[in-house]
Amino acid sequence: KQEVTQIPAALSVPEGENLVLNCSFTDSAIYNLQWFRQDPGKGLTSLLLIQSSQREQTSGRLNASLDKSSGRSTLYIAASQPGDSATYLCAVYNQGGKLIFGQGTELSVKP
Amino acid sequence: GAGVSQSPSNKVTEKGKDVELRCDPISGHTALYWYRQSLGQGLEFLIYFQGNSAPDKSGLPSDRFSAERTGGSVSTLTIQRTQQEDSAVYLCASSLDGLAHLKNIQYFGAGTRLSVL
Numbered sequence: 001k002q003e004v005t006q007i008p009a010a011l012s013v014p015e016g017e018n019l020v021l022n023c024s025f026t027d028s029a030i031y032n033l034q035w036f037r038q039d040p041g042k043g044l045t046s047l048l049l050i051q052s053s054q055r056e057q058t059s060g061r062l063n064a065s066l067d068k069s070s071g072r073s074t075l076y077i078a079a080s081q082p083g084d085s086a087t088y089l090c091a092v093y094n095q096g097g098k099l100i101f102g103q104g105t106e107l108s109v110k111p
Numbered sequence: 112g113a114g115v116s117q118s119p120s121n122k123v124t125e126k127g128k129d130v131e132l133r134c135d136p137i138s139g140h141t142a143l144y145w146y147r148q149s150l151g152q153g154l155e156f157l158i159y160f161q162g163n164s165a166p167d168k169s170g171l172p173s174d175r176f177s178a179e180r181t182g183g184s185v186s187t188l189t190i191q192r193t194q195q196e197d198s199a200v201y202l203c204a205s206s207l208d209g210l211a212h213l214k215n216i217q218y219f220g221a222g223t224r225l226s227v228l
Contacts, residue, residue: 032215043115043202044219089154098144098167099204099217101154 002027006090006102013080014110021075021105023090028068031093035064035075038087038104047088048075080109113137115220117203123226124193132188132223136205143186144206144217145170145178149199157201160186193227200224 003026013019023033032051036044048057048064050073056065063076077084087106091099116135124130136143145157156170160180171177175194180186190197204217 034216036219041221041224043221044204046216046218049216091154093215098156098159098170099146099154100156101146103153 002030002092002094002100004090004092004100004102006088006105008105009103010106010108012108012110015080015082017080017109018076018078019080019107021077021088021090021107023073023075023102025071025073025092025100027094028071030068033064033066033073034091034093034099035062035073036089036091038089044089077107080107082109082111085109115203115205115218117201117220117223119223120221121224121226123228125228126195127192129189129191130193130225132190132201132225134186134188134203134205134220136184136186136203137218138184139207140205140218141183141208142206142215142217143180144204145186145188146202146204147172147199148202148222152199154202157188190225193225195227198225198227 005024007022034049035047038044050057050066061078066073085108087104089104090102118133143160146154148154158178159167162183163180175191178188200222202222204219206215206217
């Protein structure tokens with residue numbers, strides 16, 4: 001059974017700092033991995049999707065990496081801003097397309 | 112529509128009542144998913160529709176939960192005889208095609224917050 005773990009559960013950093021969020025999964029036979037952002041009371045916004053054949057994806061200040069063999073992904077946020085404050089969720093696609101989510105990392109960026 | 116739409120956004124009900132939650136997927140998306148987000152449980156998969164059929168209902172927690180999809184579009188999640196542990200945010204997502212993974216980017220609605228008193 002696929003399990004996804006995110007560390008840390010919560011993180012508070014000063015504005016401008018670079019930071020890394022970690023995600024690990026127990027079954028390396030995944031199709032894709034996706035990082036989402038969730039603001040309080042809102043749905044999920046997709047940030048980056050990494051296909052199983054890829055090693056990383058970049059979008060603006062965000063960079064996500066994937067190491068399937070070790071069951072790990074990281075989300076790197078450069079030059080963090082208060083607007084980046086949110087919960088970040090990692091999810092893997094199992095066969096059939098359903099997403100298996102981690103518990104999330106709650107990020108707070110202080111001005 | 113422009114995005115996945117869910118209604119109601121909030122629902123308060125009494126224990127034992129039935130509730131219906133509605134999801135309008137993005138037009139043209141054949142795959143539709145229901146997830147539940149509970150405090151302390153994270154986000155968990157409930158059911159997946161491809162068209163009007165549900166090849167994967169493995170996440171439905173009990174027989175009080177059911178879902179249907181008509182016309183390959185709108186879906187309704189029904190919870191009968193609600194219990195306090197059903198209180199959660201119910202999220203719906205849709206994607207172009209649930210089988211071809213490159214097309215399986217899921218777009219989420221804002222969710223329905225259910226509170227069972």
